[in-house]
Amino acid sequence: GRAAPAAPPSMRLTPSAHALDVLEVWRRYCGLLDSTGRAERGRLYSALTERLLSAEGKMRHGLETVRVSGYVWIGGLEASLLSALARSGADVEIELRSPPEHNGRALASMEDAVKPARVVSIELPARPEPPRLVAAAGPTREAREVAREIKRLIVDEGVRPSKMCVASADSEGFVPLLLEALEEFGVPVTVSRKRMMIESSLVLDCFEVARLISAAGRPFDIMPLMSSPYVGLGPHRAGQIARDKIELRGLELSLARWRERLAADDSSGECDGQRYVELLAQALEQAEDARRASAGTRLAGHVEGFRAALTCLGMPHRIFTLEGSPGRAVEEWMAWAALHSLLLEIGHAQEVLDVSHGSAPSSGEGWAEFVSLLTFAAGRRSFSLDRPSPHGVEVMGLERAASSDHEFLFVSGLGEQMLPRRRRSPWMLQDGDLEALARAGVSLEPMGNGAEADRHMFNILAHSRAEKIYLTYATTQEDGSVARRSFFVDEHLTSLGLSEADEGEITRVVPASSVFPRQWSDVASKREVRMRSLWSIGRAGSADAACGLWRVAVEPEAVLWLSVLDRDFAEIAEAWHELQVLDGAGIEAANRFNGHIGCSELLRQMASIKLDARPWSANSLNQYIGCPFSFFCRYVLGIEPADSVGDDVDARDRGTCLHNIAKEFIESHIGEVLDPAKADEYAEEIHEIACDVVGRTPTERSGIPESVWNAYFAGIVAASRDFLARELEFVEATGGVWRPARLEWSFGPRVREFAVGECRVPVAGRIDRIDVGPGGALAIYDYKSGKKAPSSKEIKEVADIQLGLYALAAEHLLGAEVAGVWYWQVPSKGRTQGVWKAGYHRDFNAGRKWAGKLDDDEWRAFQERVREAVARCDQGARQGMYPPTPSEDACRYCDFPDICRATESAASDLPEEGGVEDV
Ligand code: SF4
Numbered sequence: 001g002r003a004a005p006a007a008p009p010s011m012r013l014t015p016s017a018h019a020l021d022v023l024e025v026w027r028r029y030c031g032l033l034d035s036t037g038r039a040e041r042g043r044l045y046s047a048l049t050e051r052l053l054s055a056e057g058k059m060r061h062g063l064e065t066v067r068v069s070g071y072v073w074i075g076g077l078e079a080s081l082l083s084a085l086a087r088s089g090a091d092v093e094i095e096l097r098s099p100p101e102h103n104g105r106a107l108a109s110m111e112d113a114v115k116p117a118r119v120v121s122i123e124l125p126a127r128p129e130p131p132r133l134v135a136a137a138g139p140t141r142e143a144r145e146v147a148r149e150i151k152r153l154i155v156d157e158g159v160r161p162s163k164m165c166v167a168s169a170d171s172e173g174f175v176p177l178l179l180e181a182l183e184e185f186g187v188p189v190t191v192s193r194k195r196m197m198i199e200s201s202l203v204l205d206c207f208e209v210a211r212l213i214s215a216a217g218r219p220f221d222i223m224p225l226m227s228s229p230y231v232g233l234g235p236h237r238a239g240q241i242a243r244d245k246i247e248l249r250g251l252e253l254s255l256a257r258w259r260e261r262l263a264a265d266d267s268s269g270e271c272d273g274q275r276y277v278e279l280l281a282q283a284l285e286q287a288e289d290a291r292r293a294s295a296g297t298r299l300a301g302h303v304e305g306f307r308a309a310l311t312c313l314g315m316p317h318r319i320f321t322l323e324g325s326p327g328r329a330v331e332e333w334m335a336w337a338a339l340h341s342l343l344l345e346i347g348h349a350q351e352v353l354d355v356s357h358g359s360a361p362s363s364g365e366g367w368a369e370f371v372s373l374l375t376f377a378a379g380r381r382s383f384s385l386d387r388p389s390p391h392g393v394e395v396m397g398l399e400r401a402a403s404s405d406h407e408f409l410f411v412s413g414l415g416e417q418m419l420p421r422r423r424r425s426p427w428m429l430q431d432g433d434l435e436a437l438a439r440a441g442v443s444l445e446p447m448g449n450g451a452e453a454d455r456h457m458f459n460i461l462a463h464s465r466a467e468k469i470y471l472t473y474a475t476t477q478e479d480g481s482v483a484r485r486s487f488f489v490d491e492h493l494t495s496l497g498l499s500e501a502d503e504g505e506i507t508r509v510v511p512a513s514s515v516f517p518r519q520w521s522d523v524a525s526k527r528e529v530r531m532r533s534l535w536s537i538g539r540a541g542s543a544d545a546a547c548g549l550w551r552v553a554v555e556p557e558a559v560l561w562l563s564v565l566d567r568d569f570a571e572i573a574e575a576w577h578e579l580q581v582l583d584g585a586g587i588e589a590a591n592r593f594n595g596h597i598g599c600s601e602l603l604r605q606m607a608s609i610k611l612d613a614r615p616w617s618a619n620s621l622n623q624y625i626g627c628p629f630s631f632f633c634r635y636v637l638g639i640e641p642a643d644s645v646g647d648d649v650d651a652r653d654r655g656t657c658l659h660n661i662a663k664e665f666i667e668s669h670i671g672e673v674l675d676p677a678k679a680d681e682y683a684e685e686i687h688e689i690a691c692d693v694v695g696r697t698p699t700e701r702s703g704i705p706e707s708v709w710n711a712y713f714a715g716i717v718a719a720s721r722d723f724l725a726r727e728l729e730f731v732e733a734t735g736g737v738w739r740p741a742r743l744e745w746s747f748g749p750r751v752r753e754f755a756v757g758e759c760r761v762p763v764a765g766r767i768d769r770i771d772v773g774p775g776g777a778l779a780i781y782d783y784k785s786g787k788k789a790p791s792s793k794e795i796k797e798v799a800d801i802q803l804g805l806y807a808l809a810a811e812h813l814l815g816a817e818v819a820g821v822w823y824w825q826v827p828s829k830g831r832t833q834g835v836w837k838a839g840y841h842r843d844f845n846a847g848r849k850w851a852g853k854l855d856d857d858e859w860r861a862f863q864e865r866v867r868e869a870v871a872r873c874d875q876g877a878r879q880g881m882y883p884p885t886p887s888e889d890a891c892r893y894c895d896f897p898d899i900c901r902a903t904e905s906a907a908s909d910l911p912e913e914g915g916v917e918d919v
Contacts, residue, residue: 025372025373025376028369028373028376029373029376029377029380030043031349032299032345032346032349032373032377045077045078045080045081046077046080048081048084049077049080049081049084052081052084052085052087052088053084053087055088058088061085061088061090063085063090064090064091065090065091065092065093066082066085066090066091066092066093066117067093067094067095068082068092068093068094068095069094069095070095070403071094071096071403072097072399072402072403072456072457072460073096073110073399073453073456073457074094074110074113074114075453076113079110079113079114080113082094082114082117083113083114083115083116083117085117086114086115086116086117087116092114092117092118093117093118093119093120094110094114094117094118094119094120095120095122096110096119096120096121096122097121097122097123097124097460098121098122098123098124098456098459098460099123099124099459099460099462099463100123100124100125100126100463101126101495102121102123102459105452106452106453106455106456106459107119107121109452124460124463124464124465125463126463127463127469130493130496130498130502130506131462131469131470131471131492131506132468132469132470132471132506132507132508133470133471133472133473133489133503133506133507133508134146134149134470134471134472134473134507134508134510135472135473135474135475135485135507135508135509135510136472136473136474136475136509136510136514137474137475137476137510137511137512137514138474138475138476138477138478138480138512139170139173139174139177139413139474139477139478140177140478141474141510141512141514142174142177142412142413142472142473142474142510143174143177143178143180143181143412144177144181145472145508145510146166146178146181146410146412146470146472147178147181147182147184147185147187147524148181148185148517148522148524149410149470150164150166150182150185150187150393150410151185151186151187151524153408154187159407159408160391161187161188161189161391161392161393162190162390162391162392162393162394163406163407163408164393164394164406164407164408164409164410165393165394165395165396165401165404165406165408165409165410165466166178166393166394166395166396166410166412167396167397167398167400167401167402167409167410167411167412167461168395168396168397168398168412168413169398169411169412169413169414169415169418169419169421169486170412170413170415170418171397171413173413174412174413175191175395175413178395178412179191179395182393184524184525184527185524185525186525187392187393188389188391188392188393189389189392189393189394189395190389190390190391190392190393190394190395191392191394191395191396192384193384193385194382194383194384194385195335195382195383195385196379196381196382197335197338197339197342197378197379197381197382197383198375198378198379200332200335200338200383201228201230202230202319202332202335202336202339203335203336203338203339203378205224205225205228205230205231205232206230206231206310206315206339207371207374207375207378208224208225208228208231209225209231209283209306209309209310209313210306210309210367210370210371210374211371212225212280212284213284213287213305213306213309213367213371214367214368214370214371216367217254217255218254219252219253219254219257220252220253220254220255221250221251221252222255222258222276222277222280223238223242223246223249223251225280226238226241226273226276227239227242229318229322230314230315230318230319230322230332231310231313231314231315231318232276232313233272233273233276237272241262241271241272241273242642243640243642245261245262245271245273246261246262247642247643248642248643248644248645248700248701249642249643249644249645250644250645250703251645251700252645255277255280255281255284258277259274259277259278262274262277279312279313280313282312283308283309283310283312283313284309286305286308286309286311286312287305287306287308287309288305289305289308290304290305290307290308291304291305296347297349298366299346299347299349299370299373300346300347300348300349302366302367302370303343303344303346303347303370304347305367306343306370306374307343315336316333316336316340319332319333319336320333331385334383334384334385335383337383338381338382338383339378342374342377342378342381343374346373346374346377394406398411398419398454398457398458398461399457401461402457402460402461402464405464405465405466406464406466407466407467407468408466408467408468408470409461409464409466409468409469409470410469410470410472411458411461411462411469411470411471411472412470412472412473413472413473413474414471414472414473414485414486414488414489415473415474415483415484415485415486416483416484416485416486416487417483418486419454419458419486419488420451420454420455420486420488421454454488455488455491458486458488458492459488459492462492471489471492473485473486473489476512480512515531516528516531516532516535517532520532520555520557526566529557529561529566530561530566530569530573532557532558533554533557533558533561533562533573534573534576536554536555536557536558537554537558537562537573537576537577538577538580540554593901594883595628595629595632595881595882595883595884596880596881596882596883597880597881597882598880599880602880603878603879603880606636606880607877607878610635610636611874611877611878614764615748615749615762615763615764616761616762616763616764616870616873616874617763617764617765618765618801618802618805618806620634620635620873621763621801621805621869621870621873622800622801622802623635624873624876624877625798625799625801625869625873626885626887626889626890627884627885627886627887627890627891627894628876628877628881628882628883628884628885629882629883629884629885629896629900629902630884630890630894630895630896630900631877631882632882633895633896633899634895634896636877636882639895639896639899641895641896643701645700645701645702645703646701646702646703647703647704648702648703648704649702649704649708649709649712650701650702651785651786652701653697653698653699653701653702654716654785655785655786656697656698657693657694657697657713657716658716658720658723658783658785658826658827659768659783659785659826660693660696660697661686661689661690661693661716661720661723661826661827662723662769662783662824662826662827663743663744663768663769663783664689664692664693665682665685665686665689665720665723665724666740666743666769667743668685668689669740670740670741670743671739671740671741672739672740673731673736673738673739674727674728674731674736675731676728676731676732679724679728682724682728683721683724686720686721686723686724687717687720687721689720690716690717690720691717694713694716694717697713716827719827719828720827722827722828723826723827723828725828726828726829726830726831729830730830730831730845733845734842734843734844734845737773737774737843738771738772738773738779738843739771739772739773740769740770740771741770741771741772741778742767742769742770743768743769743770744766744767744768744769745766745767745770745810746764746765746766746767747763747764747765747766747767747809747813748762748763748764748765749762749764752809752813754809754812754813756805756808756866756867756870756871757867757868757870757871758871759871759874759875761870761871761873761874763805763809763870765802765805765806765809767780767781767782767806767809767810768781768782768783768824769781769782769783769824770810770814772816773819773840773843774819774840774843775817776816776817777816777817777818777819777840778810778811778814778816778817778818778819779818779819779820779821779822779844780803780806780807780810780818780820780821780822781821781822781823781824781831782802782803782806782821782822782823782824783823783824783825783826784823784824784825784826785825785826786825789823789825789832789833790802790823790833791833791851792833792834792835792849792851792852793851795821795833795834795835795852796835796851796852796854796858796862797865798862798865798866798869799889801866801869801870803821803822803823803834803835804821804835804862804863804865804866804869805866805870806821807821807863807866808863808866808867818837819836819837819839819840819843819844820834820835820836820837820840820844820852821834821835821836822834822836822844831844833852834852835852835853835854835859835862836852836853836854837854837855837856837859838853838854838855838856841853883902884900884901884902885902886900886902
């Protein structure tokens with residue numbers, strides 16, 4: 001019937017702000033249920049109890065006698081209601097099944113909870129024989145052992161599956177393992193499978209649409225929506241768009257900005273992404289139109305609007321146009337049906353949106369309230385996944401099993417951590433919150449007197465009328481740590497008077513070494529036959545490795561299986577066996593991963609498609625030098641790791657900004673020697689340039705508030721003066737012998753063709769800055785941001801090839817002597833690392849820096865090392881040599897540790913970020 005209107009919850013303890021929020025949404029949800037004539041059971045009981053108690057026995061409910069039977073235990077809210085009924089004058093009697101020779105504690109506890117109602121004990125008879133115990137190493141073995149015994153009962157003893165029941169104390173951990181094992185063994189199961197609405201990706205995608213509507217024009221990340229197969233373009237197409245156009249995960253933009261972003265490089269408006277944004281905009285418009293046109297309540301208007309948006313995006317008919325198994329479509333349809341009926345319910349509800357606004361809330365606020373109500377309601381609803389078969393083994397929870405009778409009963413998952421169950425209260429709630437919520441009818445303690453209830457329920461199960469009872473538990477956790485069984489099992493065995501020896505008699509121990517059955521008669525599935533056969537081959541192989549005739553010693557069952565019944569698998573098994581033999585003999589087997597590609601046709605195609613298609617660059621050369629496998633991932637496989645919006649200023653945005661400030665300032669002084677006397681004038685100039693550059697710098701990758709961003713870049717503007725200061729100091733120290741001559745000077749196939757060494761390996765690059773100095777000699781600079789640049793030693797030894805490559809290209813293409821190559825660390829460190837000819841030591845004001853000073857022979861050797869490195873990279877790549885080569889420097893910024901086979905374990909030791917960035 002219709003629920004009584006809820007009295008506002010009285011709160012003796014002050015609840016936290018979070019609990020108040022929960023209560024706020026909870027009240028709206030209850031209002032929603034009330035207005036549709038429904039109520040959650042807990043709240044209904046709570047309201048009825050309050051009314052019965054406040055009427056002090058005068059309430060006319062028409063009940064004279066109330067009898068409660070068949071329940072194993074009465075929960076807290078039910079107990080209060082029965083007690084209130086008894087107080088209001090009804091004759092209330094509750095039957096409680098009790099185990100033989102019980103100590104009366106459960107009875108007393110129940111009497112206390114329901115008084116003045118009566119509790120009558122119905123004592124169960126003692127069982128003629130003790131239970132069987134199964135003690136397995138880990139939940140997986142426990143589940144498989146239960147499934148195996150069930151199959152044995154079916155096959156050997158002819159027991160019908162529907163006569164058996166598995167009652168599990170661990171529905172989350174044990175039941176999925178059991179279902180998997182039963183499926184593998186081909187045993188039919190009766191389990192009503194349900195899924196929470198908020199676990200359905202279809203429902204979640206629909207909610208994402210609701211969130212987009214409630215964002216009311218604010219920036220929003222549409223990529224999750226775009227990748228939805230139900231309301232978007234699907235993951236494949238969205239992935240392509242993300243890679244080709246967005247290149248940034250977590251980006252939040254208004255729809256207008258998304259449109260612009262997706263239109264970049266494609267003004268035709270024909271790209272899927274642009275069309276999708278148009279569709280979203282249309283869906284939002286239709287949502288608002290439908291909301292405004294609705295004649296119902298405000299809630300009904302939002303429901304109409306939300307449904308209109310979903311229809312516009314193609315729901316629900318897209319469910320059946322998607323590829324995939326029909327079973328999945330049916331499951332998705334069930335989720336959609338649950339969402340549909342929830343929306344109907346909300347649409348028919350009376351007004352429950354927050355009326356505290358005074359005036360009507362804005363459209364955005366109204367949508368936000370609707371979304372919070374919708375998601376809250378969905379969080380409490382589930383939907384059925386399929387119809388349970390009536391002929392299978394029943395799998396259920398302990399409570400249900402304790403009130404039903406089966407001939408064979410398995411009570412499983414009896415770990416100490418599972419029984420008695422630990423009642424969890426949400427961590428964010430304080431002590432007062434629980435009471436406040438419970439008084440409002442939010443049932444946080446479903447079984448009332450927790451531990452006593454669980455003990456009673458277990459005892460009822462252990463004394464059930466079943467012909468055979470199995471108590472099963474795991475002796476270890478999945479990770480191998482020790483697990484204890486529930487002390488209820490010990491109490492039960494003690495009550496039966498069983499000695500340790502007796503217990504050994506009735507216990508089947510499944511050790512950790514039990515990976516597959518030792519007896520062929522225990523084999524229960526195709527997978528187990530295969531494992532047993534493989535083991536048989538392996539054992540025969542190790543015993544007879546010398547002659548390799550494994551068929552001779554392999555068990556006959558395995559031979560029959562492999563040579564007659566499962567030929568396909570036999571081929572795999574034989575290959576596996578050969579690998580084992582090779583391994584045993586210390587011979588490196590083919591197919592062991594070493595990063596080398598041996599197929600010449602593949603190499604030929606790879607070279608023509610990948611290596612010939614683009615010249616080498618300093619980055620690709622450095623990547624091959626650092627680790628050929630990471631080069632393979634990036635340049636051959638073409639894996640581009642996704643970029644994402646970070647919660648800090650992005651190092652590349654910062655680098656781009658510093659680079660542009662330096663470039664634009666020097667650009668206005670090309671060919672000039674800076675005059676230290678004009679320092680103030682320059683300072684003003686660079687300040688202006690810095691402000692301008694900062695204003696133009698992209699900020700999408702940096703997910704920080706605008707105020708933080710502004711403060712950060714104010715710092716960069718100030719630091720730009722340091723760049724100027726270092727330049728002027730250099731001019732003073734060197735007597736102004738250098739003049740900037742070229743900026744961003746490119747070489748490569750399309751501009752200035754350049755090939756290195758005898759093999760004529762094509763390379764390309766862009767030099768940030770070239771200065772001209774004494775006798776027309778060149779000074780080459782690359783701007784770096786970040787804390788550290790490659791050292792002079794690394795440059796000299798070509799562990800970092802960039803500057804060496806630039807020196808070769810400039811000398812060759814400009815026909816001038818290169819005096820030195822330097823990393824210029826912007827904004828304030830200046831020329832920190834490099835190599836230079838000894839004759840220009842003073843011209844570079846190198847002072848006590850000796851590591852990069854090279855005499856003519858050393859300079860020639862340096863250039864030769866660069867040529868050799870280029871040739872080595874090119875040949876290695878063409879010969880298919882891509883071994884993973886872990887090193888601190890290479891692995892530190894590697895994008896591929898997840899697919900690297902060399903350093904999976906070492907990846908966690910990688911150093912923190914914060915190194916150099918090429919700008
Ligand atoms: S993690 Fe290290 S070894 Fe593996 S691919 Fe990356 S750089 Fe190479």
